Amino acid sequence: MRVGMLVDERSTTVVVIGGGQSGLSAGYHLKRRGVPFVILDAAQAPGGAWRERWESLRMATVNGIFDLPGFPKPPLDPDEPSRTAVPRYFAGFEQASGLPILRPVRVTAVHSGPGERLTVETDRGNWVTDAVINATGTWDNPVRPHYPGQETFTGPQVHTRDYVSADQFAGKRVAIVGGGISALQQLEEISRVATTFWYTRREPVFLDGDFTPEGAGRDTIAKVTADVEAGRPTGSVVSYTGLIWTPYAQAARDRGALERRPMFTAIEPYGVREADGSFTSVNAILWATGFKASLAHLDPLHLRNEQGGIQLTGTAVTADPRIHLIGFGPSQSTVGANRAGREAVTTLIRRGVLSPTPVP
Structure with a gap:
């Protein structure tokens, strides 16, 4: 749903930051569990970072798009640009699921607020919330090396x-x-x-064969998981695979x-x-030097350790379990993003951060 200017401050139980695959997955599971929430998306329209991909990146070339929960993707033309095919699929999911998505809303900072709550500052007013599920991906944080001259x-x-x-x-x-x-x-x-x-x-x-969640893919996910659980900064996907x-x-x-x-x-x-x-x-x-996680808006919470990493337990930030990072570390893949959205919601409920009211 698209809204006009937000009032100065509003309140909800969970704020999901980002409307890409992982954010939509989290929203789906929050709605199923009856948890009040809002998704704040900086983009003008559905599709996440896929809207920004280069024109020649066709569906035949991308590494695969995993179905959003409860919404199988239709047959996709392998010759269609991913920048149109994937956003159209995401838009269909948003329409079918009726998630409370506000856009364009850019989150500028997250602070510890009154009591045990968090304050999410945006360019369209603030939100006070019990938990944040961060799903901002990497597209807005390109790595730009510098060389002499x-x-x-x-x-x-x-x-x-x-x-x-x-x-x-x-x-x-x-x-x-x-x-x-x-x-x-x-x-x-x-x-x-x-x-x-x-x-x-x-x-x-270069390795022979395809990257899948089985075999070498499973080993890769285990390596990335070990890094984030130890609080080590993660490398690029290719550095693992x-x-x-x-x-x-x-x-x-x-x-x-x-x-x-x-x-x-x-x-x-x-x-x-x-x-x-x-x-x-x-x-x-x-x-073509890649991207790093787009997390600058979380800096006021001081989540990074002396190594520059953020230690996770599952999807929860170990130092502040009110904050969950999805589409991050081992859940950067599309299948991982779906699972992480579900895990974040389940963990928040199990730990008593949220009080669900299941939807019939």
């Missing part, structure tokens, strides 16, 4: 977040930085229309685009200084 570069520098299509690099000499899935997808596309140079901090590791020989990775290899170079040491006006001291002329840089 970067500000002197005369060409465009684009992060994955702002990438539109290979057309914007046609005919150029492009340094593509990053060793993740998005980097490979964009490298493959851009190498069709431009001269590309691929840079990564570490030698990429390695890379798969997907069709686009094979196409890039066959085109000779997967000739990886170690990271350059500096950026100059018309190119980059290589690790061996030589110079490579480039006139554009794509920073």
Whole structure:
């Protein structure tokens, strides 16, 4: 539902921050358990970060979209851009479920409020609540590395977040930085229309087979879970899983685009200084350097430890179990996001933070 300007302060039992897959899953389970709640979503319309994906990312290329709870996705055209197909599916779920979603509402800070309650500050008024389920994902927190001389570069520098299509690099000499899935997808596309140079901090590791929740996938989830339960900062998905020989990775290899170079040491006006001291002329840089969890609005709660991580017990922040992080750590995948939404609600009820009134 879309609303106008909120009043200065309102109250509810749970505030869900974020209207992507994990936030919608949490909302579904809160409604089923009869818990008063609201979902605050910064986007203008349904779809979460999928609305911002680059135009050429088709449904055949994405890693898979898991069904939202109680709402099987319809057949999807593999050639349709994910930026239209997924938001349409999310919009159908929102209409069918009738969740109380307010948008666009941007959360700016969360504080400990009066008594045991929390205050959620937004650009459209404040909310006082007993618990927060945070589902803000990573899209709004791109990693933008800095190298000496970067500000002197005369060409465009684009992060994955702002990438539109290979057309914007046609005919150029492009340094593509990053060793993740998005980097490979964009490298493959851009190498069709431009001269590309691929840079990564570490030698990429390619594995045979597909990533699934079983087998190696289960081992990966266990490793990420161990990190968050120990309060260690988590790395990128690929740092746990390695890379798969997907069709686009094979196409890039066959085109000779997967000739990886170690990271350059500096950026100059018309190119980059290589690790061996030589110079490579480039006139554009794509920073496919990934994202980190978008959690700055939780900083007033001082949840991070001396390592810079946030320790979790399940989905609950160990230091403050009123706060749950979903779509974070081991629940970043679409199937993990669904499970985390259910777990957060179940845990809050079991610990007595919430008093449910089951809906018949």
